[in-house]
Amino acid sequence: MGDGSPWADAERIVLARALDGRAVATVLDRDGERGRRALSAAELPAWVAEREASPGSRGVRWIWSSTTEWYPALLEAGVRVARCHDLRLCHAILRDAVPGAAELRAAVQWNGAAAGETAGHTEALFSLDEPRGGPRRDDVREVLEELARQDAAVPRATDPGRMRLLLAAESAGALVAAELASAGVPWDAEHHRRILEDVLGPRRGGVPQNMGRLAGEVRAALGDPALALDSPPRLLKALHNAGIRVDSTSKWELREIDHPAIAPLLEYKRLSRLLSANGWAWLDEWVHDHRFRPVYVPGGVVTGRWASSGGGALQLPRQLRQALRADPGWRIVTADVAQLEPRVLAAMSRDARLADAARGRDLYEGIVASGAVATRAEGKIAMLGAMYGATTGDSGRLVPRLRSAYPRAMGLVDAAARTGADGGVVSTWLGRTSPAPDELWRDAQTRASRPGASAADETRARRIGRDRGRFTRNFIVQGTAAEWALAWLADLRLRLADFPQVESGSAAPRSGRAFSRRAHLAFFLHDEVLIHAPEEQADAAAQAMRDAAEAAGRLLFGSFPIDFPLDLRISDSAAK
The missing domain is CATH 1.10.150 (DNA polymerase; domain 1)
Structure with missing residues (x-):
């Protein structure tokens, strides 16, 4: 990488959108543009697959405005890519990290979420769909100009080598996030409903039975039969009227109080949280055809940790993990990193x-x-x-x-x-x-x-x-822990992609064309990864997790003698 380019290890192909709506693929080499080709939405997946499979050890790094705008349609067509460079994610890093990057800070059109992207849903500004209602603007020049700005910025970073690694890891994380949404989390909706009925009680008149009982106990203990427990101002007033001097209805403050109303109130609040966050309404909205498909936001936290803009994947309660269940003939392989930070x-x-x-x-x-x-x-x-x-x-x-x-x-x-x-x-x-x-x-x-x-x-x-x-x-x-986790994910997804496909009779078609016949990533939560694997690949997937963790440690920290032990489990579900 002595030429200062963060992508000198691979052929670079830039994907952008032409004025007539077609995808424009621009092939670059060290001297600049080597060729350009326009492709329709129908032609692009096959062309990308052909370039991915072409002989040669360097491979391809796809450069595009945003992974969320380009990759989902490729995955739907059954096409995966090994590497990419996400210009929007990398812009955010370089803009703030590189001294004197005035030209990046001036390119404000690359800041934040893509146009039309709200709550994880993207209008197809750069998608593979054909244009509706007239042509879109020509963004080919704009994409190439942003790439040039980033190419020029990386060598000016405090440590260009580490910066290249960070950009590659961030972009790989974007690929993982899209693949997780495409494959989905295997989910047993009926088991989820049984958990809700067991914990919350049957729904009667809109209020689950157990919550209704607890609400009655709280009202009786506070002497307020009409109290609305879900209204913090009314609840706080009722507590004060009962002589309970607290400044809020926070569970942390209530735990310190000795009063007959507190235990049922805390339990009511716990059940209310389950109902609102992951109750029957959540199940109806987010689980379809035995799959939960959350919307991850790579780099959504300033530290580089992921966020979620739909489905709440990063806040799944422990009691619902039993509903995360493998398809018949498949297994869930789970790995937690012990004391990562x-x-x-x-x-x-x-x-x-x-x-x-x-x-x-x-x-x-x-x-x-x-x-x-x-x-x-x-x-x-x-x-x-x-x-x-x-x-x-x-x-x-x-x-x-x-x-x-x-x-x-x-x-x-x-x-x-x-x-x-x-x-x-x-x-x-x-x-x-x-x-x-x-x-x-x-x-x-x-x-x-x-x-x-x-x-x-x-x-x-x-x-x-x-x-x-x-x-x-x-x-x-x-x-830095988030960076290690990205390196772990990036290495692991490539190892799993090398697994052979299982026979069609052992497939999991609900995981989509790209993932139905081999072990694949299914869930990620900061320091925990789940793989959905055919039963015959479960042990190999567990070993891939170990190997990828060791490789991530070496990649970031070289020969320094630190290990990252995993708590590994192979089971029918993700229950702990």
Whole structure:
């Protein structure tokens, strides 16, 4: 990659949209454009498949405006690609991370979601559909210009090699997100309904029976037979009328109260959350033909973590995991990474003592064995406090012990906190940068620095500075953990793509043409991955998970001796 191009390892083909609605494929080489071809919506999938299958070791990197705009139609046609470069996602990274990237910041049309994209649904601005009601604008020139801007920016990054890796990982994540939506999560709707009836009770008059019973107990205990429990202002007033002095109806505050109304109220709130988030209405909207198809948003959180704009895949309650069930003749292969963020912190800081505590065992038990704390619970509280900036209670008491035992790791997060508190910007291992200070921080610091500033102004500035420091402290760890997870996913999807296809009689047709006959990714949740695999491929899929985790560690952290152990399970469901 000595030429400065982030895609020198593959043939580059740019897909854009011509004025007449056809897709335009522009083939690039090191010297510029090598050829251009216009393709109809019907022609494009076969042409892409042919280029993917062409002999040669370099392969193809498809460059397009946004994976969400181009890839779903290819997947529907049964065509997968190995690599891509998502210009919109990469623009967001480079715009903020590369010094002096004024030309990227000026290209505001590449900021944020694509035009017409709301709640995960995209109007086909760049889709494979033929145009309706007249031609679209010509975006070929605009796409090529954005590519040129990004090509020029990458060599100016603080560490161009790491930046290239980050862009490749972010783009691979976009492919994974589209594939997860295409294959869907195998879901047993009838089992889900049985869980709802068991937990919530039968629906009678619109209110599930168990919730109705609990609501009656709360109303009786508070002496308010007409109380609407789902109205926070009315509930708070009823609590006050009953002599319960709380500032909110938060479960965290209510847990501290000793009163007959509290236990049934907390249980009612738990069931209400299940009903509203994943009840019968959710089931009707999101599960069809034995598949749940959530809408993931890669890079949807500033740290690089994914978000979800439909279906709530990142917040599935534990009790519903039993409904995530394999098709007949298939298995669910699940892998959780143990203590991902503390292990990433050890690798980032090159703290050999913390890495030793993690090697081949539970990291928190390793901290106990080092003598830094007395119990596993203390080890977990201390480590989370160090990464999230807790300064009171048990965390405040235990974190100093970690500073003594693991000075390199604690020094790294402490330095990130100081930088953030002072208004600086921090970055992840691969180079994603934290947001600049917001207006609230700037206003507080300005007021505190003026001659004659009040003690209240100075106290407010310190408090807001500490808040920002806690954010940047965690940003570097959470963001790097997200990068490791992307590297794991990217490697794993390619390993699974090399699996042979099973016989048609063993297929899972509901997973679509691209995934029905081999093991494939089905679900992702920060540090957990699920594979839906034919029974005969389940063991191999589990091994691929292990191998991909080891490869991700080497890719990011080289020879530093940190391991990422997986809790692996092969079962008919994702139940824990």
